[in-house]
Amino acid sequence: xxxxxxxxxxxxxxxxxxxxxxxxxxxxxxxxxxxxxxxxxxxxxxxxxxxxxxxxxxxxxxxxxxxxxxxxxxxxxxxxxxxxxxxxxxxxxxxxxxxxxxxxxxxxxxxxxxxxxxxxxxxxxxxxxxxxxxxxxxxxxxxxxxxxxxxxxxxxxxxxxxxxxxxxxxxxxxxxxxxxxxxxxxxxxxxxxxxxxxxxxxxxxxxxxxxxxxxxxxxxxxxxxxxxxxxxxxxxxxxxxxxxxxxxxxxxxxxxxxxxxxxxxxxxxxxxxxxxxxxxxxxxxxxxxxxxxxxxxxxxxxxxxxxxxxxxxxxxxxxxxxxxxxxxxxxxxxxxxxxxxxxxxxxxxxxxxxxxxxxxxxxxxxxxxxxxxxxxxxxxxxxxxxxxxxxxxxxxxxxxxxxxxxxxxxxxxxxxxxxxxxxxxxxxxxxxxxxxxxxxxxxxxxxxxxxxxxxxxxxxxxxxxxxxxxxxxxx
Numbered sequence: 020x021x022x023x024x025x026x027x028x029x030x031x032x033x034x035x036x037x038x039x040x041x042x043x044x045x046x047x048x049x050x051x052x053x054x055x056x057x058x059x060x061x062x063x064x065x066x067x068x069x070x071x072x073x074x075x076x077x078x079x080x081x082x083x084x085x086x087x088x089x090x091x092x093x094x095x096x097x098x099x100x101x102x103x104x105x106x107x108x109x110x111x112x113x114x115x116x117x118x119x120x121x122x123x124x125x126x127x128x129x130x131x132x133x134x135x136x137x138x139x140x141x142x143x144x145x146x147x148x149x150x151x152x153x154x155x156x157x158x159x160x161x162x163x164x165x166x167x168x169x170x171x172x173x174x175x176x177x178x179x180x181x182x183x184x185x186x187x188x189x190x191x192x193x194x195x196x197x198x199x200x201x202x203x204x205x206x207x208x209x210x211x212x213x214x215x216x217x218x219x220x221x222x223x224x225x226x227x228x229x230x231x232x233x234x235x236x237x238x239x240x241x242x243x244x245x246x247x248x249x250x251x252x253x254x255x256x257x258x259x260x261x262x263x264x265x266x267x268x269x270x271x272x273x274x275x276x277x278x279x280x281x282x283x284x285x286x287x288x289x290x291x292x293x294x295x296x297x298x299x300x301x302x303x304x305x306x307x308x309x310x311x312x313x314x315x316x317x318x319x320x321x322x323x324x325x326x327x328x329x330x331x332x333x334x335x336x337x338x339x340x341x342x343x344x345x346x347x348x349x350x351x352x353x354x355x356x357x358x359x360x361x362x363x364x365x366x367x368x369x370x371x372x373x374x375x376x377x378x379x380x381x382x383x384x385x386x387x388x389x390x391x392x393x394x395x396x397x398x399x400x401x402x403x404x405x406x407x408x409x410x411x412x413x414x415x416x417x418x419x420x421x422x423x424x425x426x427x428x429x430x431x432x433x434x435x436x437x438x439x440x441x442x443x444x445x446x447x448x449x450x451x452x453x454x455x456x457x458x459x460x461x462x463x464x465x466x467x468x469x470x471x472x473x474x475x476x477x478x479x480x481x482x483x484x485x486x487x488x489x490x491x492x493x494x
Contacts, residue, residue, distance in 0.1 A: 065302040066301055067301075068310055071297050071306075072310050072313065072314050075293065075314040075315075076314055077240075079288070081173070081287075081362075082177065082362060083289075083419060084287055084321065086286075087103070087325060088325065088326050088328075088330045088333070090279070090283035091103075091280070091327060092337050093276040093279045093280040094271070094276070096265060096268040096270060096327070099272075099326065100326065102280065102281075102284065103284055103326065104323065108319075109459060109462075110285075110288040113435035117135065117291060118298060118308070118311070120142060120439060121133040121138045121295055124138060124145075128141070132295075136159035136162040136163050139162050140158045140159040142437075142438045142442045143441060145445060146444065147444070151441075162430070162434065163376055165429050167377065169292070169426040169427060170372040171405055171408075172418070175412070175422070176419055177363070177365065177366045179213075179217070179415045180340060181217075181362060181363060182220065182409075183213055183339070184342055184355045184356075184358070184359045185220075186213045186216050187355065188356060189210050191347040191352070214413055217409055218406070220406075223363075224363070225398070225399055227364070227367045228366075228367055228374070228398050228402055230367060231371075242361075243362070243364040245361075246358065250354045250357045250361070254341065254345070254354065255325070255328075257332075258325075258332040259328060261332075262331050262332055263334065265331050267334075278420075278469040278470040278472070279416070279474060279477065281428075281466040282421065282422075282470040282471075283419050283420050285431055285432065285466065286419050286423025287423075288322075288431060289423065289426075291430055339414065339416040340415055342355045370401070374401060378394055378398070382394050382397070412478060417474050421471065424470030428463045432466070433460050433467065435459075436455070436460045
């Protein structure tokens with residue numbers, strides 16, 4: 020797929036590959052090198068500030084949000100929200116760094132567009148190190164690899180989320196009532212293992228990923244957004260009622276569980292891949308910094324409020340997804356199904372990104388006659404990989420923490436500050452700015468190592484206090 024096609028459609032372009040340091044300036048761009056006259060691609064038919072804000076919210080709100088109450092439990096009722104606030108500020112700052120560096124190289128090399136990988140490649144080209152300049156193209160490849168890991172990780176999370184919620188709905192079907200106010204213990208009906216639910220969902224997910232038209236996918240994406248919005252409204256109205264005394268909740272949890280909080284939190288905040296594509300599509304890109312800060316402020320408030328209220332409402336019983344704590348009445352069972360409906364169709368949108376990075380180069384190696392078959396077979400293989408990984412790690416909280424620690428921390432916290440140093444070091448940087456960038460990258464790297472380690476340890480030897488999300492739900 021060409022870069023031009025990706026830029027002209029309503030799609031978060033994570034992986035354009037046509038930008039090279041040797042590229043020549045596009046025609047008809049006189050004065051483009053001056054920031055005052057700088058305009059992004061798609062100026063005339065671009066998105067409005069309102070559309071960009073909606074897309075920004077869409078790119079940052081997903082299953083990670085539902086796992087944040089458990090993340091707060093792993094950090095503490097005081098330390099958790101404070102950490103979310105700090106991580107939100109740092110994540111937004113890193114998004115701003117990425118946009119600033121991309122603008123710098125667009126002005127310098129007369130480019131209309133730079134994606135994440137392109138900005139990193141140019142940054143390595145600008146360093147004093149001859150070795151880094153020689154291998155600058157690896158910057159694009161590394162970013163592309165982490166984007167693939169992140170997006171396929173999202174798809175793994177979706178498999179586990181769908182299986183857990185569907186299993187609970189089926190298990191509680193016999194005890195489901197119309198009365199959502201009564202407190203009672205519901206004994207779940209035995210049903211098949213959640214991993215069998217994943218296998219049952221596999222054929223439907225495969226068929227969904229055969230849809231390769233972005234305009235068709237955008238319809239499903241809109242339906243998914245509406246479904247998840249309605250679900251969130253219903254969830255909020257439930258958790259704000261009958262909140263128990265919070266004095267028994269720890270202000271700060273054990274430090275051993277904090278890395279799991281880090282992985283889940285950074286998984287939720289990892290929307291940095293959508294920043295440059297959204298800014299590029301705007302009619303007036305000068306409005307984007309304000310939109311970025313307003314949108315991420317809304318996201319941060321949503322994250323903190325749902326995580327704190329969810330933990331306050333359910334306490335130590337909070338599960339990997341807050342939907343699993345909802346009562347077994349038809350209203351909240353419908354919410355679980357509605358959110359699952361939204362996540363199911365979101366799978367295709369998230370899958371589109373790694374598919375467009377991996378599949379086209381491989382299809383290009385075969386004849387046109389067999390191209391369509393190879394395309395479909397590769398899609399089946401990639402979906403099966405995400406399903407198998409989800410089956411191997413069937414705990415939603417650990418999947419989220421692993422994906423967040425391994426890939427999201429690199430994209431959201433480690434790479435942007437290093438990119439700023441690479442971009443501006445030769446031009447002169449204040450020592451405090453360098454120290455700040457190094458501190459952020461080190462914070463991300465420590466979270467990457469410790470978070471991954473603790474998630475793997477928990478996977479191999481789960482704590483005795485872990486409550487099975489699909490056993491018995493006390494309401």
